[in-house]
Amino acid sequence: MRYLPLTDTDRGDMLAKIGADNIDDLFVDVPEVARLDGPIRGLPMHASEMAVERHMKRLAGKNTVAGDVPFFLGAGAYRHHVPASVDTVIQRGEFLTAYTPYQPEIAQGTLQMLFEFQTQVANLYGCAVANASLYDGSTACWEAVAMATRVTKKNRAVLSGALHPHYSEVVKTMAQFTGDVIADSAPAIQAEPDLEGLTSRIDEETACVVVQYPDILGRISDLSAVAEAAHAKGALLVVVNTEPVALGAIKSPGEMGADIVVGEGQSIGVGLQFGGPYLGLFAVRDPKHVRQMPGRLCGETVDAEGKRGFVLTLSTREQHIRREKATSNICTNSGLCALAFSVHMTLLGEKGMRELAAENHRLACIAADRLAKVPGVSLLNNAFFNEFTIMLDGKPARDVVRALADRGVLGGVSLGRLYPGVERLQQALLVAVTETTTEDDIETLATELEALIKEDAQ
The missing domain is CATH 3.40.640.10 (Type I PLP-dependent aspartate aminotransferase-like (Major domain))
Incomplete structure (x- = not known):
């Protein structure tokens, strides 16, 4: 039996006390487009625990896991090795x-x-x-x-x-x-x-x-x-x-x-x-x-x-x-x-923290230098730590990100996604490199990016 401690009368009294006509009045600050108007479409009303587990595993299998492919996403959330x-x-x-x-x-x-x-x-x-x-x-x-x-x-x-x-x-x-x-x-x-x-x-x-x-x-x-x-x-x-x-x-x-x-x-x-x-x-x-x-x-x-x-x-x-x-x-x-x-x-200590930072920067410099050699790509930054912006000549970065993902590379964050109203940033790609990135990963990103650019030019 469902446990419903409040009656309709209880709810009516509570709403009257705070001056609300109905429950919907409590959600007026949530945009209407973001509100549900009923059960979540596409989900069954109920299923057994085993059936739900199997279904969720199938859904999880569609994810591209960060550790399984070359990974260059950042923009405020970074992949580092956690002991x-x-x-x-x-x-x-x-x-x-x-x-x-x-x-x-x-x-x-x-x-x-x-x-x-x-x-x-x-x-x-x-x-x-x-x-x-x-x-x-x-x-x-x-x-x-x-x-x-x-x-x-x-x-x-x-x-x-x-x-x-x-x-x-x-x-x-x-x-x-x-x-x-x-x-x-x-x-x-x-x-x-x-x-x-x-x-x-x-x-x-x-x-x-x-x-x-x-x-x-x-x-x-x-x-x-x-x-x-x-x-x-x-x-x-x-x-x-x-x-x-x-x-x-x-x-x-x-x-x-x-x-x-x-x-x-x-x-x-x-x-x-x-x-x-x-x-x-x-x-x-x-x-x-x-x-x-x-x-x-x-x-x-x-x-x-x-x-x-x-x-x-x-x-x-x-x-x-x-x-x-x-x-x-x-x-x-x-x-x-x-x-x-x-x-x-505590495990890192000051010395370990400095060494970790140095390795992040070293790999980022290798990535920036390599990507800057790709025709149609230019480096925006004069200075950076482990994250930098590259400009893609005439190519929407969001399309490039999707195409790279189809090739098994998570190539960065499209700044056009973060700034949809800024025209020039539609061609900007934010690339993050950490100690979890290998030099082979960097070469894979550069190679796949160059191949994409050539294919579009043909």
């Missing part, structure tokens, strides 16, 4: 939770792990304090904008045109409910980011400037001038990093004057996993801003007997304090992914 010991540790019963404990006094191991995680993120970002993680990089980006408006008492955020468009969309979506003004733009399609154009958009009402490093086209630049321009107007610099491995090779955002550094931690310890769950990283350079940080903060202390212990130092969310004083209503943490990140970082 088997990471999975072993995170599946231990003492750790197997996706959440921060509500009884911290009996969860010292989890709290110590989060304390170590915070230390690792702060060191990686060149900041003073990091929190115990957020949901993912895009929501962390919004939380940084919201924090900047609290700190500066201003409500305008200037977004770099080279910020990942998914991050921009999350910020703009959330700003609809806060009244903040979001000033974004299209990316400058050139070898170097247009930092002068970015700084020229900062005014006295600007709370923060948000810039990605390396940016969505893979470009790297010194952000010190942007920090100075922002601070001159009383604004904060928010730096977004989607590839933390890069920070094993390039200067940290905190060193260049970033006030808030956020990003996606998936690259370290967490597999691609069809897009989630992922791991939001969040840190601040100045300790005076710590009470405006969203999320939880674990600290080290001593108990009544003088022994070292760990506690939740700050937990500034609406479940724990008066709602109007909360920094966010979604500031939980991704506990299991944070643990995977921390275990992988």
Whole structure:
């Protein structure tokens, strides 16, 4: 028998209490085209467990698995080798939770792990304090904008045109409910980011400037001038990093004057996993801003007997304090992914992190040089880490991506897919290379791409 605890009368009373005429009124913010008007078409109403398992296995068999073919996808989600010991540790019963404990006094191991995680993120970002993680990089980006408006008492955020468009969309979506003004733009399609154009958009009402490093086209630049321009107007610099491995090779955002550094931690310890769950990283350079940080903060202390212990130092969310004083209503943490990140970082250490970054960059340089030799292909970037943009002369990148996939190569991300309204980016292909890429994979990509171009020319 189905368990339905509420009667129609109960539901009617609840709707009346909140002033809604019907259930559909609760979903008015969801576009009508995205709502279901009945059962999901194509799925049977019920089936046995074994039948469902067989059906799902058949569907899974249609997938092209990242590890089975040459793989060059990136754009904010990267394939790195995750040591088997990471999975072993995170599946231990003492750790197997996706959440921060509500009884911290009996969860010292989890709290110590989060304390170590915070230390690792702060060191990686060149900041003073990091929190115990957020949901993912895009929501962390919004939380940084919201924090900047609290700190500066201003409500305008200037977004770099080279910020990942998914991050921009999350910020703009959330700003609809806060009244903040979001000033974004299209990316400058050139070898170097247009930092002068970015700084020229900062005014006295600007709370923060948000810039990605390396940016969505893979470009790297010194952000010190942007920090100075922002601070001159009383604004904060928010730096977004989607590839933390890069920070094993390039200067940290905190060193260049970033006030808030956020990003996606998936690259370290967490597999691609069809897009989630992922791991939001969040840190601040100045300790005076710590009470405006969203999320939880674990600290080290001593108990009544003088022994070292760990506690939740700050937990500034609406479940724990008066709602109007909360920094966010979604500031939980991704506990299991944070643990995977921390275990992988511990295994690497500083030396291993630098070596991993160097290998990523070495292979990316080989790939960029080889692809630039393909007729009809040019390299956009002057500088990059493990991801770069190539321009395909007269060829839509989305068509090329599909054709390469048919040939057993996942050749990159079409920037036209991310920027459907930017004409020149329809011919731009974002290529990511990591330590999991072999030189044979690179040669296969170049060979297949050259063959496609020749076939189209005939």
